Amino acid sequence: MSLLVVEDLNVRFRTDDQLVHAVRNIGFRLEARESLAIVGESGSGKSQTINSILGLLAENGRAEGSVRLHDKEILNLDGESMRKVRGRHISVVFQNPMTSLNPYRTIGYQLSRVLIEQRGLDAQLARAEVIRMLDAVRLPAARKRLNAHPHEFSGGMRQRVMIAAALLCRPDVLIADEPTSALDVTVQASILELLRELRESFNTAMILVSHDLAVVAGQCERLLVMDKGEFVEAGDTASIFSNPQHAVTRRLLDAVPRLDRPLNAPRPKVSDAEPILEAFGLSVRYRIPRRPGFRYRFVTAVRNIDLQLHAGESVGIVGESGCGKSSLARALLAVGPRSGGLRFRGTNIEALTAVGLRAFRRAVQLVFQDPVGSLNPRMTVADTLIEPMIVHDVIARGEVAMPKVLALLQRVGLEEDIVNRYPHECSGGQCQRIGIARALAASPKALICDEAVSALDVSVQADILALLRTLQGELKLGLLFIAHDLAVVRDLCERIIVMHAGQIVEQGPTAAVFSAPQHSYTRALIAAAPVLKPVATHAAQTDLHEDASLQPW
Amino acid sequence: MLRYTLLRIASIVPTLAIVLVLAFTMVHAAPGGPFEDPRAVSPEVKARLEAQYGLDRPYHEQLLRYTRGVLVGDFGPSYRYPQSRVSELMRAGLSVSFALGSIAFIIGLSLGVVLGVAAALRQNRWSDHLLMAVSMLGISVPAFVVAPVLVLVFAITLSWFPVGGMQGTGAFVLPVIALALPLMAYVARIIRASLLDVLKSQFIRTARAQGLSTWTVVVRYAMKPALIPLVSYLGPAIAGVLTGSVVIEQVFNLPGCGRLFVQGALNRDYTLIMGLVIVYSTLVITLNLLADIAYGWLDPRVRYR
C-alpha cells in the first residue's frame, strides 16, 4: 500500500469570464520515505496540485478525483477533518520564508501553537519540544530566540524555522513548494542539505516542487515533469536526466545553467581603446534615517571599487543579496548616491558638458530585475519603446516611429502584435524582452543588467540569456552582467568579478576564476551551485557562510 | 520605543499652542466686539465692560492673559452669561457628553468589530452583502437625518422612548444608537476589508497548512494585523463621535457640550466657543496620540525599528 495515492486529479478555476482547467487528470503514488519531485514552469499547475492535496485551493477552485493517504480519501474533506490531516500527517514548507511566518507573533508562540493544537501538549511541553526541533534545524541559540519575531531573522534562518514548524508533528509527508527559490545560492545549498538530512532522520516522505531541475537533482529519486496541467514525463531521476523523452523535459534540462559544461570560447576583444565606463575607488554610502529625533546611521553598501568596461566585452559581477551589486549598478549609471571617480570615455562624469551627459545617458543603459515593474503600467509597448527615441532624437519630429519600433521588437524576438499591449497583458519573459528593447532603442554602447534573469523561470531565463549573448555579439555592446548565480554568469561573460560585503574579493578571466578560485568566498559560491547530478550526494561545505553573516547590515 | 513615545508626547505641545493662538486670534479679529450691539449697551457701559474684560489691552497682553488662564483651567467669563465662567458651563456639559460619547463609542466600536469579522468570514454570501449595504447607509446617512427619523419612528409614532431630555435611562437609548450607528458602520467596513486582506496573506496560508483551528487562525493570528487600520482610524472616529454629539444633543435636547457649542455659536458667545474649541482640540489631539502609540504596540516591526 502506498503512503499517498493521487488518482485522476482535476482542478478547475472559475474566473469572471472563463473556466480554467489548471490540473488535468494527473495521478501518482508516493511510497513511505520516498522523495519525489514535481518539476515544471510557473503556471504548469504544480502549486495547484499541492494546494488541492492540502485542501488549500482558492475559493473559486474545485478539485475532483481522488487523493488517498494511508488508503483514506482526503480530497475535499470538510474543514475540521482536513485540519487533522494538515500539519499532522502532511505538512508543507512554502516558497517565501519572508512572508510565510506570522510577523506579529514570536516564533516560539507560532511553533508551540502547532503542538498545542495538533498534539494537545501543554505550553511547557510544547516549548521544550519546539526548542528540540529548532536545534534539529540548526537554528543557533534556539532557546534564546524563542521570543524573537520573524523579522529579526535572515531569510535562511526563517526557512529553517519554517522547516522546523513543518516537522513538529513528525508528518508522514513533507511537501516543499519551491523552498529555496527566494534564497541565495549558498543558503539554498545549506537548506537543501538540511532537508535531505532531516528527511532521513525523521523517516519522512517528501514531495519537492520546483521549476529548477538543478534543485531537485540531488534530492529526489523520482521525478514528475508537469506542463500545462499534465504530467508529460515520469520516472526515476537518473534515467530522465540521461535520456529525457519529452520536449518540455529536454527544454528544462537544457535551460539549467551548468558549471560542468565547456566554456564558451572567449570573444575576440573589440579594441583596447578607451573603456566606455571606468570607476575609480567608487563607493556608495547610504544615510539611513531612523526615527525622528535619532541620529542618522550610515551604511556603506559599496566600498572602493575599481572597474573598467570596454565595448564588446562582457563582464560578470557575482555576489549574494546585500553584497552591494545593485547599489554599484546605480552608481555606475550615475543615479543615486556615490563617491569616488566615475569616467565616461575618459572624462569624469562631473566634468561632462550637457552634451556629454546626454551622450552618456544614451550610451549606458540598464536592464532591471523585475520585468513588469520596470515598465510604466500606463504606457503601451510602443510608447515605451518610442520614448527613448524621442528623448535622444533618434526619430525626427513628425517621423513615423512604428517601423523602428517593429524592428526593435523583431530584434528582441517579440511578435509585432504585442505593440499595442500594456505591460500587465504580457508575460514576465515578454516584459523582460521589452525592457531590453527599450534599453537598445537609442543604440547604446553599454548595457548593465542588474539580476536581469533572476525573477524568471529557468527556461525563460535561458532564452533571455541567449538573446543577450546574441545582441552583445551583434551590437558590440559592453555588457556588465550582475547576478547571484555563478553558472549564469559563466555562460555569458569573459571576465568575472566576485563581490562580497561591498568589496571585490576576486576578479579575472572566467576560466581562471572557475578553475582556480583564489578567495574562500568564491570557492564557497562554486561549491554551493547546484549540480545536475542525480541524487549522488553533493554536500556543500557552506555552513561557514550562513547568510546572516554575509550581509553588511 | 520609550524615547519615541516621549517624543510623540512632546510633539503635541506646539500643536496645542497653535490651536490656542489660532482660536484666540480668530475671535480677536472678529468684526465688532461682543458688546457691539448699540441697543444693548451705551458707549460708557461698553467702555467699562471692555475694561473689565481687559479688552482694551493690546493683543499680545490679552493672549498672554488668556493662555495663563487656560493653563490653570480658567477659560474666562462667558460673554453671553457674564455671571458664569466658561469652565463651569463646560464642566457641566462635559459630564453629559462624556457619558453619551463613551457609551456610543464602546458600543459602536465593539459591534463594528464583531459585524466586520462576521462579514469577512461570510465573504460574498448574502449576509455579507446585506451587512455591507446597511453599513454603507450608516456611513452615508448623516446623524442629523438618522436622529430625527429615529425620534419620528420610535418616540413620536411608537412612543417607546422619550422624545428628548434626560428623564431616565430610556432617554439615552435613541441618542446612543444615533451616535453609535455611523461609527459601527465605519468600523465594520474597515475591519472587514482589512481582515480579508490579512486572511489572503501567506502566513495565514501557512497557519492553515499547519492545521491550526479556525479560531486560532482568525483570532490569534489574523486579528492583530487586521486591527491596525482600525487604530489609525480611531483618531477620525473620535472626532466623528464628538461632532456627532453636537448634532445628537441638539436633536435630543441633551444639556451636553455639543448643545452648548451650538448655542454658543448661534449666540456668538465667543469665549464659550473658544473654550470649547480648545477643549475639543485637546481631546482629539491627545486621543490621536494614544492611537499612534497603540500602533507601535500592535506592529512589532515598528516597535523594534
Added chain:
Amino acid sequence: MTVATVRRHGLLRHVLHGMTRSVFSTVCLGTLAIIVLMVFVGPWLSPHSYYATDLNAVLLPPTLVDSHWFGTDELGRDLFVRTMIGGRISLAVGVVATLVSLLVGVTWGATAGFLGGRVDHIMMRIVDLLYAIPFLFFVILLTVVFGRNIVLIFIAIGAVNWLDMARIVRGQTLALRQRDFVQAVQIMGAGKARIILRHIVPNLAGIVVVYTALSIPQIILLESFLSFLGLGVQEPMTSWGALVQQGTALMETAPWVLLIPSTLLAVTLVTLNFVGDALRDALDPQDSRR
C-alpha cells in the same frame, strides 16, 4: 497607427469597463445622474420660486394641486423648488470644495514627493501639524466670528480637505519615484518635465480620481452638517442640511418636510459612496472592499 488613441483611452476604458460590468454600480451611476439632472433642471419645471411665501398654503402635504409636488413649508414656500435649489447648493459645495482641495493637495503633495529631501520633510511637517488640528471646530468658529458666508464655507472646507489629498499624493509620488520604470526614464536621460508629465502624473491619476470621488460625499456631509447647525447658507437660500433642520422642527406636524430632503440627501450620499467604491475597485482589482 492607433497607438496614441489607445493610450489615451487606456485608463478611461479600463474604468468604464470595470464600473459598468456590475449592474449595481451602473444603477448607482444612473440614479446619481438623475438626481444631478433634477436638481439643475427641476426649478424651471415648477411655477414657484424658492423664496416666494404664500400664507394661504402653509404646510401643505405633497399634492398635485397647484404644483406643490413636495408640499410646502411653514411659510408656504414650495418644497419641490426649495429641495432642488438646496440640492444645487449642496452638490456645488461638494464639487467646488473638492476641486479646491484637489488643486492645493495635488500640487503640495506632488511637489513634496517629487522634490524629496529637506523640502519634503518641511512640507510634510506642516501638513502633520495642520492635520492634528480638528479643523471642523475651526470652521464653525470661523462662521461664528465672520458670519455665514457660502464662499467662506467653500474655502474652509476645501482648506481642511486638501491635507488628505496632499498626503496621499505625496506618498504615491515618493513610491513612484522609486519605481523601476521611473528610474529607467531617468537613466535614459529624460528631462524632469517628461518624467513628471508622462510617468508620474498618469500613474497618480487613478488614486486621485478615486479619492476625489470619495471626498465629494464627505464634503456634502460637512456642508449639510454646518447648515443643520444653522451655520451654513443664509435664508431664504437653502441647502439640504438646512432643509433637514427645518424638517426636524416640524416633524411632528409635517413629517414630509423632514423626510423628502433627508431621503434625497441620503440617496445622493449613498450612491456617491458606492460610485467611489466601484471606482476604487475598477482601478485596483486587488482591493477586497467589494
